[in-house]
Amino acid sequence: MTDIAIDIQDLRKTYGDLVALEGLSLAIAPGEVFGLLGPDGAGKTTTMRLLAGILAPSDGSARVLGMDVFREADGLKRRIGYMPQRFALYGDLTVAENLLFFANIYSVSRAERLKREAELLAFSRLEPFRDRLAMHLSGGMKQKLALACTLMHTPEVLFLDEPTTGVDPVSRREFWRILYTLVNQGVTLFLSTPYMDEAERCTRVAMLNRGRLVRCGTPGELKAGMRGMMLEVIADPMREAKARLTALPGVHDVQTFGERLHVRLDTADAEAAVTAALDGLTLVSLRRIAPGLEDVFNALASGEGPS
Amino acid sequence: MNLHRILRLMKKELIQVRRDRRILAFLFIAPVVQLFLFGYAVSTDVNHVAMAVLDEDRTAASRALIQRFTASGYFDQVAYLSGQAEIDTLLDAGRAQMVLRVPRGFSHDLSRGRGTEIQTLLDGTDSRKARVIEGYTNGVVRLYGSEILRARMQVLRARLPRLPAVDARVRVWYNPELKSVNFMVPGVLCMVLFLITMLMTSLAIVREKEIGTLEQLVVTPLSAGELMLGKTLPFLLIGLIEFVLTLLTAIFIFRVDVAGSIPLLFVLSALFLLTTLGLGIFISTVSKTQHEATLTGFLFFMPFILLSGFIFPVENMPVGIQWATYLIPLRYFLEIVRGIFMRGVGLEVLWPQVLVLAVFGVGILALAAARFSKRLG
Ligand SMILES: Nc1ncnc2c1ncn2[C@@H]1O[C@H](COP(=O)(O)OP(=O)(O)OP(=O)(O)O)[C@@H](O)[C@H]1O
Ligand SMILES: [Mg+2]
Numbered sequence: 001m002t003d004i005a006i007d008i009q010d011l012r013k014t015y016g017d018l019v020a021l022e023g024l025s026l027a028i029a030p031g032e033v034f035g036l037l038g039p040d041g042a043g044k045t046t047t048m049r050l051l052a053g054i055l056a057p058s059d060g061s062a063r064v065l066g067m068d069v070f071r072e073a074d075g076l077k078r079r080i081g082y083m084p085q086r087f088a089l090y091g092d093l094t095v096a097e098n099l100l101f102f103a104n105i106y107s108v109s110r111a112e113r114l115k116r117e118a119e120l121l122a123f124s125r126l127e128p129f130r131d132r133l134a135m136h137l138s139g140g141m142k143q144k145l146a147l148a149c150t151l152m153h154t155p156e157v158l159f160l161d162e163p164t165t166g167v168d169p170v171s172r173r174e175f176w177r178i179l180y181t182l183v184n185q186g187v188t189l190f191l192s193t194p195y196m197d198e199a200e201r202c203t204r205v206a207m208l209n210r211g212r213l214v215r216c217g218t219p220g221e222l223k224a225g226m227r228g229m230m231l232e233v234i235a236d237p238m239r240e241a242k243a244r245l246t247a248l249p250g251v252h253d254v255q256t257f258g259e260r261l262h263v264r265l266d267t268a269d270a271e272a273a274v275t276a277a278l279d280g281l282t283l284v285s286l287r288r289i290a291p292g293l294e295d296v297f298n299a300l301a302s303g304e305g306p307s
Numbered sequence: 308m309n310l311h312r313i314l315r316l317m318k319k320e321l322i323q324v325r326r327d328r329r330i331l332a333f334l335f336i337a338p339v340v341q342l343f344l345f346g347y348a349v350s351t352d353v354n355h356v357a358m359a360v361l362d363e364d365r366t367a368a369s370r371a372l373i374q375r376f377t378a379s380g381y382f383d384q385v386a387y388l389s390g391q392a393e394i395d396t397l398l399d400a401g402r403a404q405m406v407l408r409v410p411r412g413f414s415h416d417l418s419r420g421r422g423t424e425i426q427t428l429l430d431g432t433d434s435r436k437a438r439v440i441e442g443y444t445n446g447v448v449r450l451y452g453s454e455i456l457r458a459r460m461q462v463l464r465a466r467l468p469r470l471p472a473v474d475a476r477v478r479v480w481y482n483p484e485l486k487s488v489n490f491m492v493p494g495v496l497c498m499v500l501f502l503i504t505m506l507m508t509s510l511a512i513v514r515e516k517e518i519g520t521l522e523q524l525v526v527t528p529l530s531a532g533e534l535m536l537g538k539t540l541p542f543l544l545i546g547l548i549e550f551v552l553t554l555l556t557a558i559f560i561f562r563v564d565v566a567g568s569i570p571l572l573f574v575l576s577a578l579f580l581l582t583t584l585g586l587g588i589f590i591s592t593v594s595k596t597q598h599e600a601t602l603t604g605f606l607f608f609m610p611f612i613l614l615s616g617f618i619f620p621v622e623n624m625p626v627g628i629q630w631a632t633y634l635i636p637l638r639y640f641l642e643i644v645r646g647i648f649m650r651g652v653g654l655e656v657l658w659p660q661v662l663v664l665a666v667f668g669v670g671i672l673a674l675a676a677a678r679f680s681k682r683l684g
Contacts, residue, residue: 052526053526054522054525054526074528077526077527077528078528080526081526082523082526083523084519084522084523086519087519087523088518088519088520088522088523089520090319090323090518090520091518092322092323092326092327093319093322093323097319097322101315101319102527104311104312104315105312105315105316105524105527105528105529106527106528107309107311107312107528149523150523
C-alpha cells in the first residue's frame with residue numbers, strides 16, 4: 001500500500017460541451033478528513049462519482065488505495081463506501097433490515113455482521129429504533145442510518161457527498177461525532193459540503209468553482225492567503241451602508257451575514273475610510289475580524305481569487 | 308454471479324411487495340375483476356337480435372324459413388315490414404339490428420330446384436356483433452337448406468334404396484355454447500400475466516432510481532447481471548403465482564373448462580414471461596420516474612391488447628394490420644393459451660408459436676439486459 005489514500009491526476013469530466021470537472025489533481029493521505037467545497041454546480045458530485053467508480057472519466061485518472069477507480073472498480077468496491085448526495089434507504093424496510101441487506105450485498109459474514117450491527121446501532125444511537133420502518137425515522141436518523149449502511153462492510157475510504165445538507169444543527173454535530181470516531185479508527189474521509197463551519201473541521205480543503213480547483217490547503221492556510229483585511233460593520237440602515245461601502249475604493253466585496261456586513265478591503269487606514277463613508281448613518285459597531293473560510297469562499301465566488 | 312447476493316436481493320424485493328398494500332390488493336383483485344369484466348360484463352355473446360322481416364314471397368316456404376330464425380333462439384322478430392322503403396328508417400332508428408328479406412320467387416325457385424337467395428341487412432355499427440349475426444344467419448340458412456336437401460333425398464331414396472344419406476349440420480366446435488367467457492378467460496389470463504410482470508418489474512427498478520438507492524447499489528459489489536436477476540426473478544415468481552390464482556378462479560368460479568394440459572400451459576407461460584420481464588427491464592432503462600414507467604408500459608400495453616387478438620380476432624383485421632400482429636409476442640402466447648384451453652392441443656400443433664415466442668423472449672431479454680448493463684456502467 002502507498003502512503004497516498006486518494007491520488008487524483010488531471011481528472012476531467014465533460015458532458016457534451018459542458019466541462020463539469022477540469023483537470024483536477026489532488027493527493028490525500030490516509031486518515032485525512034478532506035473537504036471539497038464549492039457552490040452549486042461546481043463539480044463536487046461529479047468528483048465524488050468519479051472517485052466512487054460510477055462515472056467514467058473523460059480524461060486523467062484516479063487511484064484509491066493504489067487501485068484505479070474505474071478500471072479496478074470491482075476490487076475496490078469492497079474497500080470503499082459512498083454515500084450519495086441524496087442518501088437513500090429503503091423506507092419500507094426496518095432499520096435492521098436495511099443494515100442486513102447492505103451487509104449481505106457486501107457478503108459480510110454473519111459473525112462480523114452481528115458485531116458490526118451492534119457497534120453501528122450503538123454509536124448512531126439507533127438501537128431503540130431497530131425495528132422501525134426507515135420511512136418513519138426523523139431526517140437526522142435517516143441520515144445516520146444511511147451512513148451506517150455504507151459502513152456495514154467496514155470501508156477504508158469513505159466518500160460522503162454533502163452528508164449533512166438539510167439536517168438540523170444538533171444532528172449535524174452528532175453526525176460529526178460519528179465521523180471523528182471513524183477517523184480515529186483509521187478511515188480516510190473525503191466529503192463535500194456547502195457549509196463553511198464543516199469545512200473548518202477538515203484537515204484540508206479544496207475549493208472548487210465551475211469545475212476548476214481554485215485553492216487547496218488547510219483551513220488556516222486558505223484564510224492566511226486572503227488578500228486585504230476583514231472588517232465587520234453593523235450599521236443602520238444596512239442596505240444604504242452596503243451600497244456605500246461597495247462603492248468605496250479599495251473594497252473587494254461586501255457580504256451580508258444577518259445584520260452584519262463583512263467588508264474585505266485593502267486600504268491603508270481602513271477604519272477611518274469606512275467611518276467616513278458611513279457619515280450620516282448610525283454606525284453601531286465596527287471591528288477588525290479574522291477572515292473565516294466563508295470569506296475566503298466568497299472572495300473566490302466573487303471572481304477575485306486571493307493572492 | 309453470486310447466487311447468495313441474488314437471493315438476498317430477491318428476498319428484499321419480496322418483503323417490499325408484501326408490505327405494499329396497494330400492490331397486494333392489485334395482485335389479488337385485478338385478475339378476478341378482469342375475469343368478471345371481460346367474461347361477463349363485456350359479454351360478446353349475441354342473443355335476442357332484434358330482427359325485422361320483409362317477406363315479399365309470402366309462401367309456406369318463406370314462412371318456414373322465417374320460423375327457423377325465430378325458433379333458433381338468437382333472433383326476436385320485432386317488426387313485419389310491408390315494403391323496402393321501411394328498411395332504412397327502421398335501421399336508422401336502431402329499432403332493428405337486422406332485416407331479413409325474402410324476395411319474391413323464393414319458394415318458386417326452391418321448388419324448381421334452382422338456387423335462390425335471401426337478403427339480410429345488418430346494422431354494422433358494432434362490427435363484431437354484425438359478424439356474429441352473420442354467422443348465425445348462415446347457420447340457420449344452411450340448416451334449412453340441408454333439411455330441404457334431406458327431404459328431397461328421402462324422396463329419391465324411396466326410388467333408389469342404396470343412395471347414402473347426406474346429413475349436413477352446422478356445429479360449433481371448441482366452444483359449443485358460444486359462451487364468450489370461454490373465449491375471454493384465456494385472454495384475461497395472458498393479459499394479467501403480461502401487465503403485472505412487465506409493470507411490476509419496471510416499477511421496481513425505476514423506484515430504486517427515483518429514491519436514489521440504485522446509485523447506492525451500483526457502488527456495491529452487485530454486478531449488473533445479479534442486479535437484473537435479483538430484480539426480475541421475484542416478479543417471475545409472482546407472475547406464476549398470479550397465473551395459478553387466475554386459473555383457479557377461472558376454473559372454479561367461472562366454470563371454464565381447460566381442454567388441454569395445465570402443466571404445459573404453466574411451462575409455456577414461464578416462456579412468455581421472458582418477453583414481459585425483458586420489456587419491464589427495457590422500460591426501466593428509458594424511464595426516470597415511476598410515472599414515466601407506467602406511461603411507457605401502457606404504450607406497449609395498448610398495441611399488445613389491440614393487435615394480439617385478445618379482443619378483435621386477428622382474422623378480422625385488415626391485411627396490413629394482420630402483418631403488424633406478427634410483431635406482437637402476445638399474439639403467439641394467446642394462440643397457445645387458447646389452443647390449450649379450448650382445443651386441447653399440445654406441442655405437436657403449437658410448436659411454431661412456441662418457437663417464435665422463444666425467439667422473441669430471448670431476443671427482447673438480451674437486448675434489454677445489454678441496455679441495462681450499459682446504462683449502469
Ligand atoms: N449527467 C449529467 N449530464 C449533463 N450535465 C451534468 C450531468 N451531471 C452534472 N452535470 C453538470 O455538471 C456540472 C457539475 O455538476 P455537479 O453535480 O458535479 O455539481 P455539484 O458541485 O455537486 O453541485 P450541487 O451543489 O448542486 O450538488 C453542473 O453544471 C451540472 O449541471
Ligand atoms: Mg452535488
